[in-house]
Amino acid sequence: MRAQTEVTVGSAATRIVVSAETSAGAVRPLNEDSFRAAPPLFVVADGMGGHERGDVASRTAIAAIADRVPEGSTPTVDELLAAIGAANDAVRERSERDGVTGVSGTTLVVLGLVRGDSEGSAYWLAANIGDSRLYAWSGRDLRQLTVDHSLVQELVDAGTLSVADAASHPDRNVITRAVGVRPEVSADVWLLPVVGDQVFLLCSDGLTRELSDADIAALLREHGAHGERPTIAQALVDAAVAAGGSDNVTAIVVEASSPGAPEASDPGLASTRDRLEADAEDTLPRAPEPAR
């Protein structure tokens, strides 16, 4: 699907073009991924549990969020986080009601425009649970913003596994957090400024398992903003299925343009080091203070 919307928060308007696509892939009989692209809120959920339980879990999670955040609305930070909490409750209740004995749950990656506390300010809120991801595309570089809650990510963080080896690790499908599994779930959250032109990609691991960051960047670069058929999301999903499609594949590409806001030189901040570099460009040094 492809949609174009304009969202106004306070005095600032953000124009959003979104395309979204999902596929069961080339191997699996069922598509347990679900997504919601209801500007300015975007969600990808990758369900798990087998025997259609994953499909139920991912759809239940997304329905719970949709209930709390109607299309076109800009919630506060607390409201959007409460919606994620409600998704966890809903998936648990559903599993209980259906008498599910095995594990049933879903990943979640969320990107939404949220209302700030003062003077019509707005931010992007990004949140993830599990190994579905959010990327920022600067037009040149693709940067992964979220950090997976997965076994291989833990091993990479601990310094015992290289990023290159993580892609082929036999336990790369083991995630360490999921929606609907425990009574409480904590998402990792990012707040990002709304600036100029920003492009975001939300996807399930079916995309990143088949396509490297370089492959994804090449597709985004080639596609540009023009191609409407196929949409960029469709092009990404098709490429992942053609590359093997061993898992369900979902992609949402969000192109946001906020003319009132300053030009984006840094669409998302992934780490302190990036922030250091970014700030090195943007702030003029003050005259050194006399030594004390």
Added chain:
Amino acid sequence: MTARYALGEAADALLAVRGGLAVLVAEAPGRTAVSAAALWAALAEPQPLTRVLEHLTSAGLADAPEFAIVELDGPAARVVVRGALTVAVERSGAHDELDGAGVATWRESLVPAFDVLRIGSPVGDGLPLEAGVVRARGVELGAPGSVEPNGERNVEHGAVASPDSSPLTAPTLVPLSSETLVQHALAEQLFEATIVRSVTEAELIGDHDGLTVVGASIPGFAERARPAAVEAPAAPAAPRFVVETDQGVVEPLAPAVIVGRSPSASQVASGAVPRLIVIRDNPDISRTHVRIALEGDTVVVTDLHSRNGTSVRLPGKPPQLLRAGEATAVLDGTVVDLGGTTLTVRSR
């Protein structure tokens, strides 16, 4: 005292922290290994510095390992170092180094005041340690009164390194062999009714290609994944604090604010999302400049590697320039200066 340390392996030095004392003992092949339990016990005795020295040199000076001991005494620190280990002393941007090279016994120095003491390898995003014995490649000790920087990533690590459950055990990584991991998961699945019950055994072992499995039941990982902020909410009796900008904007510290020209927050737990304060029309301020947070019942200020720095003025004290990335505890009435823009910390 809270130390931050770089996690080591079996052949790395033993780090013991208890009360106001920290000891780092290097391992050397062929030498009798120092007993963690004995070291831990010595730290609990009266005059622990003497006890630790006696213990470390009990096999005679020739066979004594290389070590470094730091004993805090108010703002001062007594540093004892033997062999090639180096204790780096940072003070107001000045740097000094103490080592025991060329000395047959050990070198003892009194450091009257310091910001940070570093021993061994750089700790980077080190793991916090309040008390316990661990394997470490290096350790960093902040001056008394300073507070551990509570970087977002560190929050999670904090949950692992917390030594209170078994202070004598070095935090060990979960075994890396995938077989072991699967067995752990299966064992939990089969023998514990309350935990996440995962997919069937056949699926877990047979289908690694695309099947998503929750690994929360794997020992160690679930603990690690749980953010500390959720486990340790601010004490209900703690005073409530607000931050007031010079424009009159008042934000509660519930639990944190991030201030800048166009601020952002990276990877924070959903229970501890900061409020963002935007300061416009001051080009000296970095996009994401400073974080002010309530941690327990203490307000801490952290300069987020801003271009022009942040200083704090505690009531009745001269301004103090913050070290980038290091959390500093402040009091009610403290003025935080971002360079032309100030914020005031108030209790209410």
